[in-house]
Amino acid sequence: MxxxxxxxxxxxxxxxxxxxxxxxxxxxxxxxxxxxxxxxxxxxxxxxxxxxxxxxxxxxxxxxxxxxxxxxxxxxxxxxxxxxxxxxxxxxxxxxxxxxxxWLVVPVPDLPRPTGPYAVGTEIFRWVDRDRPETATDSAEDRRNVVVQAWYPADPAARGGRSEYLDGLNRLPKNITMLPRCLMRGYHRIDTHGRTEVSINADRARWPVVLFSPGYGAPRAFYTGLIADLASRGFVVLAVDHPYEVAVTELADGTIATPRQHFLDNDPDESRYMSGQLDVRAADLRFVVDQLLRPDTMGPRLSGHLDTDHVAAIGHSFGGATAAAALAGDPRLKAAANIDGTLYGSLPQQTLTKPFLLVQSDHAETGHSDQFLTGNGALLDRMRAPGFRYEIEEANHYSFTDAPRFLADPARFLAAQLIGGSRGPRETQRATNDILAAFLQEPLGAGPADPDVAAARYRDIHGGRVH
Structure with a gap:
């Protein structure tokens, strides 16, 4: 209106x-x-x-x-x-x-309706890892918080309540990932297409689990369109916020945590800092898997309904590197997917023994760095399991996120002319999830599927199995 x-x-x-x-x-x-x-x-x-x-x-x-x-x-x-x-x-x-x-920036972004056969439920868990100190704060008593939002196939008859789009909407910092908070005044009205307090779908006894790690500094909320759609296809997706790096998230005690970056001396390209953050994030994902294996951790609606023998990790940008690092270091994970992420530290020299997928935006539009190209190339070359790589033309780095939907159509068109992404977030995310679902099907216990077939449904997606 x-x-x-x-x-x-x-x-x-x-x-x-x-x-x-x-x-x-x-x-x-x-x-x-x-x-x-x-x-x-x-x-x-x-x-x-x-x-x-x-x-x-x-x-x-x-x-x-x-x-x-x-x-x-x-x-x-x-x-x-x-x-x-x-x-x-x-x-x-x-x-x-x-x-x-x-009006070039819309007050209430319109997220796409999930395309899978299942309704979507969602629930937030705010956990504290008592075994890890929080290195980002000054207090030695602080322990690492990990915030997880579960998105899952829901009982189609359940009504439930509307889920909030973003943590701490009434207590936001001045800027959220370079966006001023005044732009988000109406974000409490965003329809996430996920409902709270609804039972998990009873079509299966246990559902496969996918951990999702967002880009550097980005809240998990900025991937709601992609994540809710993947959940509607039959996965329990656990979207992880990494406190004190993410732009804003609410901790277990109600504190609103914002970034606290401690850059290192003699680190002009920040590669050492990013390598350290990658270790922190990988530890966060390991902690989430630990929680899955504890009885009743997931609450009455989800506990006992998750297939903890079939868990994968995916992520976008720095979150994609996090997923790869988690796969390299945690034998409980069955596969990983990197969506447009640059690798850091010794990760490119790792030898992965379980399936790995790289989905990347159009190189001509995003302009991936040499580190992105050589790092991912080296990781795929060293694979001892199936490895896949796809490039989606006319998609830029942000096409996998909700960010383009924060703009009205004229502004989105103008942005596409300046920085790329003319394929649009709807088709980019749908194609990505088609490829992801096909890739994850076999390692998560649902039988063989061919990601090439999924990619072939769309124009100008290049690549395939590389190992």
Missing amino acids: DVLLALGVIAFAVSTVASRRIARRVAPVALPVLLVGCVVQWLIEGFYWQVVPTYVLIGAAAGLVVAQLKWPGDAAVSRVRRLPMALARGVVGLLVVPAAIA
Whole structure:
């Protein structure tokens, strides 16, 4: 409603400036409708910063209409009054620009509906690893928190409640992954397509588990579209937040944790720092697997319904490197997938003995570094198990995330011309999940499947099995 209202106000304002005749004929009907629309929008949807230029514009346009109705033509207007009228038209015309720009970032992003056969449930777990100190804080008493949001195939008859998109919505820091918090004022209204307090689907006794690690600094929430869709295909996806690196997350005691980076001396490219963070993240994933093996850790709705013999790890960007590192160091994991992630430390020299998948964005658009190309190439070359690599043309690094959906269609189109990603997040994520589901099927106990077949359903996806 909000964007449609803004378009209506902008069209009305332009018409008042362009033609007095149109203004005189349209205004008696259009102006009351738009004013009522503004009131209804405010009452139903609340205040967003994006609406301020729209409200100012409609007020100015209304004033111009009243003046034009009072003085129907320039011939009837004295020279004294003619200049203010021209200035008024100019002001209204100029106000169209900020009103249009304000709506380039949508107040409530629209996430895609999951494409799998299952409804989706979700539940958040905030755990504390008593065996690990929290090295990011100053207190020696602090222990490592790991926050996990489970997304799972749900009972289709259960209604449940709406899940919140982002941790700490009422207590956000000034910026969240370079985005100012004012942009997220309406994010409590995002439909994640996941429902809380719903039972897991009873079609299977136990469901395979996939750990998901997000990109560096990115909250797990920014992958909701991808994760919810994967859960709808028959996986329990455990999305992990890594506190004090992620932009914002809520700890077990209710604290809102924000980044605390401790960069190292003599580390100009931050490779040593990133290698250390990779170790922290891999330990987080090992702790999650530990929790899965403890009775009743997953609560009454999920405990006993997870196939803990079939667990894989996937991730995007730095999270993809985390998944690969976890596979190299944890024999309990059956497979891993790296979505567009650069590898750090000694990881490229590891020899993986279980299946590994690399899905990457268009190199021509993302411009992957030499470290990305040589590191992933070396890891795949050393494989002693099936290895796959696919490149999705017209997808950029952010196409796997919800970030493009934070923009209105015109802004998304402009961004695609500047930084790539014209395939769009919907098709990019659907293709990625088709490939992921086919890749994970055999190592997670569901029988053989061919990722090449999944990739072939889409145009301009290149690659295949490399080992």
